[in-house]
Amino acid sequence: NAGVTQTPKFRVLKTGQSMTLLCAQDMNHEYMYWYRQDPGMGLRLIHYSVGEGTTAKGEVPDGYNVSRLKKQNFLLGLESAAPSQTSVYFCASRRSSEPQHFGDGTRLSIL
Amino acid sequence: GEDVEQSLFLSVREGDSSVINCTYTDSSSTYLYWYKQEPGAGLQLLTYIFSNMDMKQDQRLTVLLNKKDKHLSLRIADTQTGDSAIYFCAETPYNFNKFYFGSGTKLNVKP
Numbered sequence: 001n002a003g004v005t006q007t008p009k010f011r012v013l014k015t016g017q018s019m020t021l022l023c024a025q026d027m028n029h030e031y032m033y034w035y036r037q038d039p040g041m042g043l044r045l046i047h048y049s050v051g052e053g054t055t056a057k058g059e060v061p062d063g064y065n066v067s068r069l070k071k072q073n074f075l076l077g078l079e080s081a082a083p084s085q086t087s088v089y090f091c092a093s094r095r096s097s098e099p100q101h102f103g104d105g106t107r108l109s110i111l
Numbered sequence: 112g113e114d115v116e117q118s119l120f121l122s123v124r125e126g127d128s129s130v131i132n133c134t135y136t137d138s139s140s141t142y143l144y145w146y147k148q149e150p151g152a153g154l155q156l157l158t159y160i161f162s163n164m165d166m167k168q169d170q171r172l173t174v175l176l177n178k179k180d181k182h183l184s185l186r187i188a189d190t191q192t193g194d195s196a197i198y199f200c201a202e203t204p205y206n207f208n209k210f211y212f213g214s215g216t217k218l219n220v221k222p
Contacts, residue, residue, distance in 0.1 A: 004153075033210070040119070042199065042214040043154075050208060058209070090153055092210075099144055100210060102153035 002026050006091050006103035013081045013110045021076040021106050023091030029101075031094045032074035033058075034066060036087040037105070043090065049074055081110045117200055117213035124221050129187040131216045133200030136181065140202040143176060145185045148197045148215070157185070157198075187218075195220045 007022045023032065030051050035043040035058075045058030047066040055066045063085060065077045074093075078085060086109050092100040114136040123129045135143070141162050146154040160167045160174045160183075167174045173186040183202075187194055197215040 031208075035212075040214055042115075043212040045209060048208065056208075092154075099142070099156050099159055100154075101156070102146075104153045105151075 004091055004093055004101050004103035006089075006106050008106060009104065010107045011109070013078075013108065015081060015083060015110060017081050018077070018079050019081065020078075021089055021091075021108075023074045023076070023093075023103060025072055025074075025091075025093040025101070027093065027095070027101065028071070029093035029095050030071075031096070031100075032068065033092040033100065034064070034074065034076045035090045035092065036060065036085075037090060038087050046076065046089075083110050086110045115200055115202060115211050115213040117198075117216045119214065120217050120219070122219045122221065123190050125190060125192055127190055129185075129190045129194070129218055129220075131185045131187075131198050131200075131218065133183040133185075133213055134181055135183065135200070135202050135211070137202060137204055137211070138181070139204045140181075142203050143174075143183050144199075144201040144203075144210075145172075145174065145183075146199040146201060146212075148199065150196075154199060190218075190220050192220045192222055194218060 004025045033048040034046040049068040052071040089106045091103045094100045144159040145157045171188045175184045200213040203210045
């Protein structure tokens with residue numbers, strides 16, 4: 001029972017590089033979310049999706065793009081990484097009217 | 112956006128009760144949640160309460176909701192060292208699209 005799986009778990013990038021974080025869920029959930037977690041700031045919503053083919057901006061969307069081409073996958077892209085994007089990134093998914101289920105996180109460092 | 116606030120730290124002795132508090136500003140909150148995060152892991156849903164309830168009990172956990180004061184609390188009875196973690200309060204409004212998280216309360220349980 002995989003639940004929400006995030007890939008990769010760790011990554012170190014240089015400023016200006018690009019990368020894509022993958023979130024996959026096997027629970028047939030409609031809603032998917034990307035958050036970043038920084039010390040003392042809790043979780044901040046980057047982007048979210050209410051269904052396949054749809055995405056919407058969250059609280060801190062700048063510098064990130066997302067895509068939801070398949071219902072089970074939600075991709076988070078950094079086109080040109082900046083040190084301010086060093087963080088722990090969490091993906092979550094849920095069924096309508098139910099709580100979110102979280103992945104274990106991706107620890108991203110940008111030098 | 113909506114504001115969810117928690118105190119940053121709580122320290123208790125093993126066997127005592129812990130009470131973690133949370134305040135929120137959104138009067139349209141529909142569900143309120145408590146999540147637990149252990150070091151290096153994602154967020155694990157502990158319990159949640161619907162806004163038309165005052166209290167919910169689940170084994171050692173008791174959730175109290177004062178909707179008038181917009182105050183939510185989590186009581187952990189007989190606190191154990193394994194309860195040491197960061198606890199996040201979260202709320203979602205009626206449309207369920209977004210979840211708003213507090214900054215987290217770090218619970219330290221001393222033996």
